[in-house]
Amino acid sequence: MRRPTLSLRVDQFEYVQLILLAVIVGVLAALGNLGFRQLIELFSWVFRELEWQALGIEKGGFHRALIPLVLLSGGVAILVLDRIFPEDVLGYGFPNFLEMVNLGTARLKRRWIFVKAAGAALSLGSGASVGREGPIAQVGGAIGSTIAQLRKLSPDRAKVLVAAGAGAGIATTFNAPIGGLMFAQEIILLGHTEIANLTLLIIATFTAVITSRAIIGNAVVFTVPEFVLRSYWEMATYALMGAALGALAAGYIRFFNATEAWFRRLNLPVWVKLEAGLAVVGVIAIWLPENLSDGYPVINRAMAGEFGIGMLAALTCAKIFASSVSLGCGAPGGSFGPTFFIGTMAGGFFQRVSAMAIPHLTGPRGSYALVGLGAFLAGTTHAPLTALFLLWEMTHSDTIALPAMIATITALVVARAIETESIDEFRLAREGKTLQIGRERLALALIPVSAVVTKNVTIVNENTSLAEVLRTAGETAQSTLPVLNSDGELAGTIVVRDLLTVIGGGQELGPLVNAFDICNVHGPTVTLDANLDEASQLMEHDGLDEIPVVERVSRRFLGLVTSRQIAQALNRVSVSLSTLATRDTNIYWATGYRVTRIGVPANAAGKTLRQLDPRARFSITVLAVQDANNPDSGFAPIAPDRPLKPGDELVVAGRSQDIRQFTHELESIQPAEAARASAQSSGSGKT
Template identity: 35%
Template sequence: MDQARKEKLRNITFLGFSVVIGILAASGAILFRTLIELFQNLFWASGTTFLEKLIHSPWWLKLLVPTAVGMFAGPLITFLAPEIKGTGIPEVIFSVAARESTIRHRVTLLKSVITSLLIGGGASVGREGPIAQIGASVGSSMAQLFKLGPEMRRAYLAAGAAAGIAATFNAPMAGTLFAVEIILLDIEIVYLSHIVISAVTGSVLSRLFWGEFPAFNVPVFHPSHPWELPIYLLLGCLAGFAAIGFVRMITFADAAFQRIPIPDWAKPALGGLLLGCLALKLPEVMGVGYDSINATLDGTLGLKMAFILLAAKMAATSLCIGSGMSGGIFAPSLVLGATLGTTVSLALSGFFPGLGLSPSNYALAGMGALVAGSTLAPITAIMTIFEITYNYRVMLPLMAACISSTLIVKYFLGYSAYEMKLLKQGVNIVRGHDVGILRSLRTREFMDRKFESLKDATPIMKVIERFMQSSYPHFVVLNEQDALVGMLSPRDLKSTLDKLEELKDIVVAADLMTTRVISLSAEDNLEKALYLFEDHKVSLLPVTDPGAPRHVLGVLKKDKLLQAYRERVLKDRILSIPAR
């Protein structure tokens, strides 16, 4: 069999693998939602909707249940899998950026059980982010199981996330765009087919299980007048500022809980107690919030209630995420956008009754706009709402609201909710294919294991002799225990050359070397190395053992990094040419 036929057979096999990933990820989403319903029925009184269950439950249960599930989940999150804390999407992005798309296998099970328990117990978080993380974990685990390379592992991680989102909303396009726009830092077109196939498979499986279900009770979208477009632009701008407030409030709550002098494992219980206190007055803040969205779309939510729920839901979700619970912000963003759109339309109608604005229309546009602002993924937000409505008339108002919201957030904040969490951890995610190439390459693969070194007690005359003999005059300085203590370059010798006769018997390498050494770990990627080279204007960096930071394994030269980059770009271009 020739090489071209082997490559085509390999591609067909990988596409079949995409179907399997879609089935497994969608099954995880179905199991996750089933667990949520199970816990809701177990913890709360009877009712046809979750809000009815809460209303029919006694007041003490609203305090006890979220506190108890927080107390149970806290130790599991803290000690078994800290990466399932919070929305889950920043951890998936980080695994793509810095861990070669590797996610631990245990994440799938623990994320499913713990987050479903919290949401079932009333936590004001979303299920979409956890479902995406579960799907991503499935894709990554399957790729690891079959020992696929980093590129395919990344593609299947994204495919799993796409399948999970597609199964949740019955929206394959939204699932695909979610994976591409939010999770992946760059995308090779050749891998897009894998993501699409998994998303379609996930959506088909969800339809087989739940039927042709709509995610919400969506009315027919009928814009009243063409001149309403400026109002949708205004709504988008307000949604942008609301998204900034939402992100800031989550960050503030996280910092506030960090300052509370109790163990981390107990903080979700405190968050649950505070949520319960808020729910005593406003039970709508508990849970995913789809009942509140349906109320805005049905036109049954009044102006005062919409405004109160907007502020209360923002506070409730911030308490849950900030305290360390596991859950997403996608659904809360939809609730905030729906209540904001309702508030804007009803307020304007109160001042200008002749406008004839439809609250449900503005609720839909607000949902997309706030998701676009909080995630900085406007195309995903637009396609999510479009696939919910399947009405092309929604597109123009939706685009106006989503793009204006995104621009406001980019200008005044600059980061999405997911990127803000990573930035707080010292991880600055830069998107783009060129950066992605460096990010996928490890220092250990390109360092020189043979390097020039000196002992710190080496006399200056011996140092000069070594410099004269070396073709690359940068020396790693080691002590008697062979631990890194400094670096020595020609510029360090300049101040001694005019007094060489006086100093030749006195000065040693330790007196001349630079002690503030900038180094790399063998596990660091070449993106970090490039930043260090540019920031510190050096041409060589020592590479140390991750487990022993002063044990030098080799050195990385800047020209070696640039050579590796050029070779990888050339390789990618060659591999992107289809076989004939």
């Protein structure tokens, strides 16, 4: 009798590794969050205690006019950090983060772990009206990306670890593991994930919260009052508040992005825009110091019902303006903190108005401020589950569930009816980018150009004569001729159809005209680390079938990427996924192996599997063939001595690189050699 073993299959072992990596990401994200908090406390002490004392601001009166100086000094520190780490410090970087995760390869810079935390801590410490949540999500995401790069994971796996790190950072911030999970699922991954990947997100967020609680205890960010629902008729009031906050959220999205766009259009040095914006925020703080930083203590006071209707209205408007100016001028930080602040103040303001108009259908102040926080968050981020679970985990009250659902969903519906894009996707949409791409584009976005680049291409030198260019264009099947200089760098491109148009147009082309004179020196190019989605978009925009691939810095020519290669890559992915979805439950393909189809080119006609010997030479197996003359017959096993026909479809199994080599072998067979093979095969059949 065979004894049972505890061995794991390759795919099971890989998933166990991913689980362990998710645990590591959760622990490191929690530690990164705690370090980020310490940085915020350090810079808050430096700017808003030491510097305030030195300037005498705590004395009040006319001394408060010096508050802008504190923010200006914080701006100087931010500029110094930006000088050390250019392009990684300034501005509201969360939309770019989402673009890199969903439209790129999810390879984030490792230095973001420190740079994003330090930049946001300087902003918050000096008093800029920004949030801490966006930066901590980027810090956690950079941790996840670093782990993925060290383990050399594929882009789709790296994307999940980035989301896991971002969700773990948010979960630790609010001591809310499910809220962090929903943040990763709804906002980072845009609601697209598999059950297996969802498990990794759960493991990371809960590990992060457990780690945080083990170090600092069960601390909470907000002191939440007990939620009270006086009657179920009050649901109508919460629905009205949701509608009002939804309209406010849409307005905030547009004002926020309009302010950022206005600062970008200003023809001023970066440091001038940053310091001017921070000075404006400082001027507002002279009358409303509660507007400084993320205002978490002020949110707690509002939930306790301390502010009157006038103060709540002033704080709401001030935070809308100050946060837009702070992030628009280039101060590093996030928008979650201002969103929480505005939602809380607006919810409290609505309660005061409702209590005067319909007192019998209005509950206590703190309850409306709390639900207002979640409703406004859902309206600005278009992530209702994140808002709902954050509210539930902050209160641990089942009573809040129904009012919160009514308010958040109403706010979401109204906000999306007015503005279809969320606060993080608005700018990307105006740039012609959408994170909600189809499965085909998503698959192409995960494949780098380096995987399909063709290096064996026909090129011409920039000094090549026009006659030689015409001869070369007539002999090659390429639609694009790369023009290179003496250093092997791309000087331009000649599109064959454009060349024919020039000649047919009767333009004067003398004998001294060379390739450089007629090439397009500003044609589109891609680099090896670009993805196929970017390449296909460039092709579609310029109406090309081929695009040159160059090095990023030197522009040395590396090869071509063609629309045919992109289509083949997409087909391979689709076939592999289809095979995986319909495979027999007893068959498990090892890592790197796949099943795909190969078309037999005309020059390989007459060759047999015995002659090609793919198993010995390329380590692949030909499973079946579909006869080109009878495609409706389906696939059938292939005999080793059956001559191949042009258009035959072969089903092969093996490693991707081996299949590519076999395909190249078929394409490189000389026609004369194939004809001799066919004749020999016919002769051997007669004997």
